[in-house]
């Protein structure tokens with residue numbers, strides 16, 4: 429279980445997070461949603477230690493993450509924007525990331541699954557956006573960690589690839605993985621999430637299941653329920 433406790437973060441005068449309290453349950457899929465710029469990526473980066481909070485604490489189980497980063501070995505992370513040098517070939521970047529972590533990997537299985545074999549000798553700069561994202565998915569999921577964080581995994585994927593990603597994540601769920609996602613594709617979020625945490629104005633504005641969200645907003649359609657959160661005061 430991951431607990432965000434009263435997390436604050438500002439960038440200069442920009443108060444992005446102003447007291448986030450949030451729990452990520454083990455074995456569940458939690459979607460962190462919110463408008464552009466609401467701080468979803470910032471919150472993920474704070475969890476990963478890529479960005480420091482100004483106040484607050486994160487607990488993994490009963491332990492604080494302060495000065496204790498070993499938990500990160502059990503996390504697979506897909507960044508929203510992965511900026512690798514364009515002149516590296518697909519097979520080279522996969523080998524480089526494997527070398528960094530020295531853990532067992534399932535890269536070949538994922539390369540086959542995302543039909544990347546014909547592109548292994550292609551430079552990253554020559555790949556389309558969707559194929560770059562498939563390479564990023566292989567890089568982030570190949571370590572088969574129990575906790576998976578995917579920041580906008582749907583970015584650039586065509587409908588068939590999106591279905592493949594959903595099928596893969598459903599298998600991960602069946603295997604008991606804890607998954608944290610952000611996405612602006614509401615059909616994707618609705619299909620795979622157990623829990624929704626909606627961030628607005630620096631705080632968790634809604635926290636509950638999809639059914640609870642629909643009943644709170646009195647909307648039967650998930651996308652409309654999210655839009656309703658933005659229009660009306662449900663705090």
Ligand SMILES: Nc1ncnc2c1ncn2[C@@H]1O[C@H](COP(=O)(O)OP(=O)(O)OP(=O)(O)O)[C@@H](O)[C@H]1O
Pocket residue numbers: 439442444462463464465466467468469470471508
């Ligand atoms: N390194 C940084 N320096 C200054 N401001 C930053 C930095 N990183 C993020 N911000 C600001 O923090 C705010 C939250 O950004 P963040 O990327 O976390 O939002 P988000 O909810 O993930 O947005 P989106 O849905 O557009 O991806 C934005 O106003 C952004 O400009």
